[in-house]
Amino acid sequence: MAQPRLITLTTDFGLNDHFIGTIKAVLLGIVPEATIVDICHSVQAFDVLDGALTISQAYSYFPSGTIHMVIVDPGVGTARRPIILTAERYHFVAPDNGVLSMIYDREERLSVRHVTAEHYYLQPVSNTFHARDIFAPIVGYLAKGVDPDRFGDEITDYVRFAAPRPKPVDGNTIRGVVLKVDRFGNMITNITQHDAPQLFQPEPPPFKIVVGKKEITQIHTAYAQGAPGELFGILGSMGYLEIAANRGAAAQVVGVGKGTDVSVTLEGAAAERAVTT
Amino acid sequence: MAQPRLITLTTDFGLNDHFIGTIKAVLLGIVPEATIVDICHSVQAFDVLDGALTISQAYSYFPSGTIHMVIVDPGVGTARRPIILTAERYHFVAPDNGVLSMIYDREERLSVRHVTAEHYYLQPVSNTFHARDIFAPIVGYLAKGVDPDRFGDEITDYVRFAAPRPKPVDGNTIRGVVLKVDRFGNMITNITQHDAPQLFQPEPPPFKIVVGKKEITQIHTAYAQGAPGELFGILGSMGYLEIAANRGAAAQVVGVGKGTDVSVTLEGAAAERAVTT
Amino acid sequence: MAQPRLITLTTDFGLNDHFIGTIKAVLLGIVPEATIVDICHSVQAFDVLDGALTISQAYSYFPSGTIHMVIVDPGVGTARRPIILTAERYHFVAPDNGVLSMIYDREERLSVRHVTAEHYYLQPVSNTFHARDIFAPIVGYLAKGVDPDRFGDEITDYVRFAAPRPKPVDGNTIRGVVLKVDRFGNMITNITQHDAPQLFQPEPPPFKIVVGKKEITQIHTAYAQGAPGELFGILGSMGYLEIAANRGAAAQVVGVGKGTDVSVTLEGAAAERAVTT
Numbered sequence: 001m002a003q004p005r006l007i008t009l010t011t012d013f014g015l016n017d018h019f020i021g022t023i024k025a026v027l028l029g030i031v032p033e034a035t036i037v038d039i040c041h042s043v044q045a046f047d048v049l050d051g052a053l054t055i056s057q058a059y060s061y062f063p064s065g066t067i068h069m070v071i072v073d074p075g076v077g078t079a080r081r082p083i084i085l086t087a088e089r090y091h092f093v094a095p096d097n098g099v100l101s102m103i104y105d106r107e108e109r110l111s112v113r114h115v116t117a118e119h120y121y122l123q124p125v126s127n128t129f130h131a132r133d134i135f136a137p138i139v140g141y142l143a144k145g146v147d148p149d150r151f152g153d154e155i156t157d158y159v160r161f162a163a164p165r166p167k168p169v170d171g172n173t174i175r176g177v178v179l180k181v182d183r184f185g186n187m188i189t190n191i192t193q194h195d196a197p198q199l200f201q202p203e204p205p206p207f208k209i210v211v212g213k214k215e216i217t218q219i220h221t222a223y224a225q226g227a228p229g230e231l232f233g234i235l236g237s238m239g240y241l242e243i244a245a246n247r248g249a250a251a252q253v254v255g256v257g258k259g260t261d262v263s264v265t266l267e268g269a270a271a272e273r274a275v276t277t
Numbered sequence: 278m279a280q281p282r283l284i285t286l287t288t289d290f291g292l293n294d295h296f297i298g299t300i301k302a303v304l305l306g307i308v309p310e311a312t313i314v315d316i317c318h319s320v321q322a323f324d325v326l327d328g329a330l331t332i333s334q335a336y337s338y339f340p341s342g343t344i345h346m347v348i349v350d351p352g353v354g355t356a357r358r359p360i361i362l363t364a365e366r367y368h369f370v371a372p373d374n375g376v377l378s379m380i381y382d383r384e385e386r387l388s389v390r391h392v393t394a395e396h397y398y399l400q401p402v403s404n405t406f407h408a409r410d411i412f413a414p415i416v417g418y419l420a421k422g423v424d425p426d427r428f429g430d431e432i433t434d435y436v437r438f439a440a441p442r443p444k445p446v447d448g449n450t451i452r453g454v455v456l457k458v459d460r461f462g463n464m465i466t467n468i469t470q471h472d473a474p475q476l477f478q479p480e481p482p483p484f485k486i487v488v489g490k491k492e493i494t495q496i497h498t499a500y501a502q503g504a505p506g507e508l509f510g511i512l513g514s515m516g517y518l519e520i521a522a523n524r525g526a527a528a529q530v531v532g533v534g535k536g537t538d539v540s541v542t543l544e545g546a547a548a549e550r551a552v553t554t
Numbered sequence: 555m556a557q558p559r560l561i562t563l564t565t566d567f568g569l570n571d572h573f574i575g576t577i578k579a580v581l582l583g584i585v586p587e588a589t590i591v592d593i594c595h596s597v598q599a600f601d602v603l604d605g606a607l608t609i610s611q612a613y614s615y616f617p618s619g620t621i622h623m624v625i626v627d628p629g630v631g632t633a634r635r636p637i638i639l640t641a642e643r644y645h646f647v648a649p650d651n652g653v654l655s656m657i658y659d660r661e662e663r664l665s666v667r668h669v670t671a672e673h674y675y676l677q678p679v680s681n682t683f684h685a686r687d688i689f690a691p692i693v694g695y696l697a698k699g700v701d702p703d704r705f706g707d708e709i710t711d712y713v714r715f716a717a718p719r720p721k722p723v724d725g726n727t728i729r730g731v732v733l734k735v736d737r738f739g740n741m742i743t744n745i746t747q748h749d750a751p752q753l754f755q756p757e758p759p760p761f762k763i764v765v766g767k768k769e770i771t772q773i774h775t776a777y778a779q780g781a782p783g784e785l786f787g788i789l790g791s792m793g794y795l796e797i798a799a800n801r802g803a804a805a806q807v808v809g810v811g812k813g814t815d816v817s818v819t820l821e822g823a824a825a826e827r828a829v830t831t
Binding site for chain 2: 566567568569570571572573574575576578579580582583586599600628629630631632680681682683686687
């Protein structure tokens with residue numbers, strides 16, 4: 001791994017306070033030559049799963065050696081542990097509350113350390129802003145070249161939750177969920193190409209997607225293919241099925257948001273299976 | 278043009294998702310030494326004219342050699358072309374949908390190329406996130422020093438729309454439009470000093486500005502000159518007539534927003550003309 | 555002081571316009587090697603006190619030599635002076651309207667200069683965007699190494715307001731105010747550990763905090779110690795008493811916001827005093 005100098009931030013701190021500026025102050029105080037990139041600070045407040053999703057969408061596009069700081073930390077000031085996750089190309093620094101779960105899912109060779117080397121922390125350590133007092137110093141010294149094993153011992157009992165996966169309802173229907181609504185109103189589901197490969201074929205079998213009170217029977221390959229007001233499915237840039245509308249906010253058209261059930265019924269799937277049997 | 282290392286971003290992606298972080302990941306992967314500046318990511322979603330206006334307000338303040346990436350791209354995934362516009366001091370990279378129209382208006386010597394050198398793109402190219410897969414790589418390699426003519430052939434049939442211009446209504450009235458409402462509630466019109474020079478004289482002739490149901494008869498030269506609750510006109514920092522209020526949001530006082538008609542009647546203009554005739 | 559190259563920005567310009575991008579353009583045009591950090595651009599529009607509070611929370615975490623640009627400037631275009639405040643470790647550049655008041659309170663050795671060296675300004679100087687035309691050039695040339703005394707003479711009559719301080723109501727009650735509500739809905743008061751030391755003892759005497767129609771009788775040391783829906787007090791990371799809720803927005807629970815009175819009654823304080831007398 002090259003000398004890491006690129007640091008990313010993914011948090012639920014928003015941009016309406018001094019928080020992110022102060023975190024960068026601490027980072028640049030330790031490693032002035034760092035380049036810091038904001039991935040997103042609008043993770044839903046306290047929502048560890050939303051944080052896990054956000055970092056999972058962006059991290060792999062960064063150059064090797066990047067250090068990803070991921071702070072969604074409703075347990076700040078309690079016994080939850082600060083950890084360093086070292087994967088093949090990246091380090092991640094985060095509270096041990098599951099916010100790195102989707103990284104554990106995707107990375108193969110990894111080690112996780114419980115940070116106990118308190119002499120790196122900013123003194124005095126507050127009870128309410130560990131991003132400033134604990135996590136930023138860890139990231140700063142990592143970026144400066146301190147070896148991960150100097151921060152604490154390896155652990156294997158780190159917190160890891162299972163990201164919600166679509167479930168089969170019957171032979172030709174699966175049910176997933178809207179993971180998030182993006183800036184354009186697209187509804188990003190947890191249904192991947194792997195879960196419903198026929199849906200994304202050039203000529204898919206007859207199907208319907210049901211979300212809220214709407215039934216969707218079109219898959220497009222570009223947003224602009226949609227007719228005005230039409231809802232359709234599309235394979236999004238992270239590999240998930242999205243419910244979208246051309247130049248419009250699908251989530252508003254449907255009238256529902258994050259957490260809503262989405263079912264996909266592939267009649268062809270059943271038919272095909274029937275034929276094969 | 279000096280070796281370009283400064284890159285700016287103007288988009289409608291917002292800051293609530295991972296999009297901008299991921300774009301920067303791709304840029305820094307190609308050209309780690311780049312400095313990236315966000316101009317604005319709050320261009321109204323899908324609004325090519327709003328994007329054109331935003332980049333036109335900021336671009337000329339950047340040092341020579343800056344590369345401006347401008348992404349408002351409702352046609353992502355369709356046949357609309359990725360282009361590089363090279364002007365005297367800057368490069369611009371954008372979809373060919375008119376989002377650079379106000380640059381074409383302002384820059385004299387320029388060449389536009391249709392990018393076809395797909396070997397620069399991030400593979401696989403998604404259908405929904407060309408900012409990541411196509412535009413960021415083009416910008417990155419340009420910043421790295423690849424010559425524009427390596428990306429594709431020059432074209433002259435690029436998409437260019439006419440920015441809305443104020444129109445004469447009768448001899449002493451012109452009618453323009455509110456281009457945008459800024460953070461402070463100032464209503465930025467498309468009426469320039471050139472369109473109504475008398476309005477901005479130290480001692481303007483009698484005039485009235487009508488917007489919504491309000492009639493405005495004062496021009497000030499500083500926001501703080503306005504009395505509490507008073508609406509007035511002011512020559513804004515981009516050369517446009519703005520409707521403003523001192524420490525208040527004019528757009529809220531008027532109760533209308535972007536797209537609203539604004540008329541300026543210069544009684545003196547008519548009178549003067551009458552005298553001259 | 556080391557050669558200053560780190561510049562911070564604290565403004566009320568928001569992120570919905572080109573303003574911040576344009577300011578950075580001017581800065582990087584003068585000092586391309588600068589690192590620019592956004593502290594916050596969501597200072598409440600025109601609210602000098604909110605700006606004073608925001609910079610006071612972040613500035614001291616930056617490395618020595620940092621230049622802090624602080625722009626909340628409802629008087630732009632009027633006679634209010636541009637100033638450079640030089641303290642032991644930092645420079646601050648701002649309009650002379652009191653936005654640096656909390657820096658004057660906290661820093662001991664300091665000098666303030668009225669900037670009159672107009673040859674540094676961007677020409678022509680607009681009446682409405684001095685952050686671009688006046689303040690950014692001052693910051694840029696300071697960062698480039700121009701000595702503060704080259705910009706203008708020292709003054710002592712700079713504008714300084716008294717930040718609101720809690721007041722005693724009777725022997726055992728003090729009344730403060732909510733300075734701001736942060737991203738998580740925590741209500742940051744102006745009551746410090748110094749104002750009510752017993753409140754933050756490991757075993758505080760009986761007390762009640764009253765805000766809006768709510769009475770609070772718990773102090774916790776971590777947000778996560780709160781029961782669901784419970785309001786409690788906590789010593790925040792800037793040393794102020796905060797009213798908080800675990801994974802919830804206290805300000806929404808209370809139904810009030812910035813500017814609301816908060817009273818703290820320490821029964822023990824009175825009792826103790828009674829005993830002592």
